[in-house]
Every structure is written in C-alpha cells, then in structure tokens.
Amino acid sequence: MISKVNSLIILFMLISLSVKSQVGIATSNPNSMLDVRGSLQTAYREISTATSTLNVNDHHISYTETTVGTITLPSIASGTASYNGRMYFIKNLSSQNLTIVASGTNKLRADNVALDNIILQPGFYAEIVNNTSTVSTSATWDISFVVLPIAQNVEVYDVNFKIPPYAVTVTNHNTSDYDITSGAYQWWLISTTSQAAARTAALVRPNRMTLVYEYQGPLFDLTGVHPILLVNTSGTAANFIASFGGLSVVGGKVRFTFTVARYDYIDNGSTASQWTNTFDAISVFTKKMY
Structure with a gap:
C-alpha cells in the first residue's frame, strides 16, 4: 500500500512535470519539450x-x-x-x-x-x-x-517473336506455325493484319503487317513494362522497322501488339517492299520493379 508520504511525493512529481516547460527522460537537462536520451x-x-x-x-x-x-x-x-x-x-x-x-x-x-x-x-x-x-x-x-527504402531495380527479359511472310493471314490462332513454345515463356500468334503499300502525291507507305501475340502464362502486372523492338534480318538485304502497338489484357491473358514494315524499295511500286520469308522480331521487355 502506498503511504501518505509517498502519495504526496508522487503528486508533487506529477505537478512538477505538468508545470515544467521541458521534460527529460534519462537526462536532467532536457533541450526540447520532450528530450529522450535512449531508445523510443x-x-x-x-x-x-x-x-x-x-x-x-x-x-x-x-x-x-x-x-x-x-x-x-x-x-x-x-x-x-x-x-x-x-x-x-x-x-x-x-x-x-x-x-x-x-x-x-x-x-x-x-x-x-x-x-x-x-x-x-x-x-x-x-x-x-x-x-x-x-x-x-x-x-x-x-x-x-x-x-522506396531499397535501391531501384529493373527486370529484363527478351522474346524472339516470329514475323510470317507478308499477307499470311492468322485469325483467332488458327495456326500454331508461328507460336513461341520453347523455354519458360510461351506466346501464341493470335492474329495478323496486312496493309498494302501506297504511293500518292501526299503519301508514301511501305507494305506492313500488324501482329498480335498472346502470353500463355499467368496474367502479370503491366505497370511499368516497356518493350524495345528490333527486327533480326541477318543474312538478307531487307530492311525492316518494328513499332510498338500496345500491351493489353484480353480474356485474362496479356496481349502484345506490334507492327512491322519493310522500308527498302519503298519507291519501287506497291509490291516491291513485300517479303516472303519468316523473320524474328526481338522484343526486350523492361520493367521497373521498385
């Protein structure tokens, strides 16, 4: 039981704390309203x-x-x-x-x-x-x-997408000839759309093809994903350029759309910039993880 004397001492201490402008813990000389000399x-x-x-x-x-x-x-x-x-x-x-x-x-x-x-x-x-x-x-x-209390990090992985010959039509994945099935990452070619070259007084456009590939793995977060595209035409004289079309989610799966155009012989008629071989479009996906 607390004696009357101890009660008075405790009361005095509380009153002192209430009127003192600065309070120190583990110090008798506080430098701030509350000065803690130790862990908190x-x-x-x-x-x-x-x-x-x-x-x-x-x-x-x-x-x-x-x-x-x-x-x-x-x-x-x-x-x-x-x-x-x-x-x-x-x-x-x-x-x-x-x-x-x-x-x-x-x-x-x-x-x-x-x-x-x-x-x-x-x-x-x-x-x-x-x-x-x-x-x-x-x-x-x-x-x-x-x-973010840790260092920034970027994750990178690459895929060699196949580019079919010009005017090959793929609809709703009606062929598996151009699917990427090797390795851990599998992509299916869902569709292709070809657009013929045009040459007018106001426009010069080469033959081009838009491709839609679909990732067959689990859905992943597209936030911060940036693709870099390069067409591999080693061993040929053809010149291609690839353009990013977009990343989207359709039916719970990620789809990657890009367009490829052959720009050599662009001035030599409507069929000169077509192609008859299958090439690779190398895509490097970068994602800022943090």
Missing part, C-alpha cells in the same frame, strides 16, 4: 486483412496481406476528434498495391491539391500527419514522405 518504442501492428481502419492505438503499420488492400485513416472533425499532429507510418510489405484512403469527405495532400487517396506500390513506405484543418472537405492529412 511506439505501437506496431501488422495488418493481414484486405481492408482496415486506423485508430488511436496505431502508429507504425505494416501491410502483409497477399491481395490488393485498403487502409482508411480516422475521420477528422473538431474538438476531441481533432488529431492535430497525429502521425502514421505505413509500410507496404505485400506484393500488391495498397491504397491509403481519407475517411468520408476528408482529403489528403502532397502539394496544394486535395486527394481522396494515395497508392503505395509493393515495398513503398509513407509517413502521414494530421494537420490543423477540421473542415471535412479540406485536406486534413499531409503526405509528408513517400519512398
């Missing part, structure tokens, strides 16, 4: 559910769920619901995107633009602090810091 421990929580709302007990949060996630910040109002200076440290440790959402009509700001949410890509970390605004439609949270 705060709340830590791992979130392994797809949706979650932060509260007064949260500080550092790590998202570890295997699916796309959403973390909602507390709703800000006035009085006891005004959390000026409250900070959250949020780390996305999953392989999926994590959306940080302001509650209700609250907003976030990274500059002078109010946002409903921000997206943390895998591996990213954010620090968010509540500002002095209590207006529900104003930016009540400041995004003070967003970073």
